[in-house]
Amino acid sequence: MATPSATASAFGARDHARAQQGTKSDTMPVLPASSWPTPPEGIVSEDLVWAETVAGGSYTHKVLARGTELRLTDLTGDACAHVLLYSADRPWERLNAADTVKVLWSAYLGEGHLLxxxxxxxxxxxxxDTSGRHDALTGTSTLARNTERYGDGTPQSASPAGRELFKLAALKNGLGPRDIPPSVSFFQGVRITADGTTEFTGSAGSGRSVTLRAEQPLTALIVNVPHPLDPRPTYICGHLEVLAYRARPTTPADALWDVTPEGRRAFLNTAEHLTARGIA
Structure with a gap:
């Protein structure tokens, strides 16, 4: 750390800032993303558009083109990626966790599921999806609950709440608290038992990943905080790897269009909307 005298003047502060050039942090975005040392199998480095490691208790965000694939990886077995998605230039159209579960007749997210x-x-x-431990039912943690459990839930604390970090990510995309709906989360599982109670099933282990494909231009907000049902008394959340790369959206020839009648209708709704706007 620089001493106070070293950065007391504008010139000292400038010199200190410039001295950081070339240093690396394991939780800073890699720029350009193509310099990421280990692209996913079958992906060329030049197609990477986002490469970042998100520490526990932190957040990230990005606007993604239609067809981009977003791969999230739980590096330690303790990450929990809470995700919100918005139509990139129409943020009033956003992820609806209730419809994601209700319309597709499935409470559990996994390969082939549509958001x-x-x-x-x-x-x-x-x-x-190599994890299978996800949650579309509970949402993320709140300031009041984290304060009760850990003693604090503010963004600058050692135990920031998911909703508080979503507010910061939203603000950086021109959105406010009223624009934050219930989120879905990946890598910490929740099941509903026969008597209707909620069962926390935890992680499937380190190195598990899930890949999302943007079916229209998206703004993605990602918060990495402990799941609100995690029973551990301390605030534990591991690193989350975030990689995005150029790919292609589905087409009517893709089997995913016809998995369910409801899914096909959702894809037709999407195609009609994008075609009318000249995007597809």
């Missing part, structure tokens, strides 16, 4: 907007359109599809 739906409140307009009945497909925001993203899950193309790969």
């Amino acid at each position: 739906l907007s409140d307009q009945g359109r497909v925001l993203a599809s899950i193309t790969e």
Whole structure:
């Protein structure tokens, strides 16, 4: 750390800042993304558009083109990726966790599942999943609950709440607290038992990943904080790897279009919307 005298003047502060050039942090975005040392198998480095490691208790965000694939990896077995998606230039159309579960007749996210907007359109599809431990029912943690459990839930604390970090990510994309709906989360599982109670099933282990494909231009907000049902008394959350790369959206020839009648209708709604706007 620089001493106070070293950065007391504008010139000292400038010199200190410039001295950081070339240093690396394991939780800073890699720029350009193509310099990421280990692209996913079958992906050339030049196709990477986002490469970042998100520490526990932190967040990230990015605007993604239609067809981009977003791969999230739990590096330690303790990450929990809470995700919100918005139509990139129409943020009032956003992820609807209730419809994602209700319309597709499945409470459990996994490969082939569609993430739906409140307009009945497909925001993203899950193309790969090696974890199987996800949650579309609970949402993320709150300031009040984290303060009760850990003693603090503010963004600058050692135990920031997911909703508080979503507010910061939203603000950087011109959105406010009223624009934050219930989120879905990946890598910490929740099941509903026969008597209707919620069972926390935890992680499937380190190195597991899930890949989402953007079916229209998206703004993605990602928060990495402990799941609100995690029973451990301390705030534990491991690193999350975030990689995005150029790919292609689904087409009517893709089997994913016809998995369910409801899914096909959602894809048709999406195609009609994008075609009318000249995007597809």
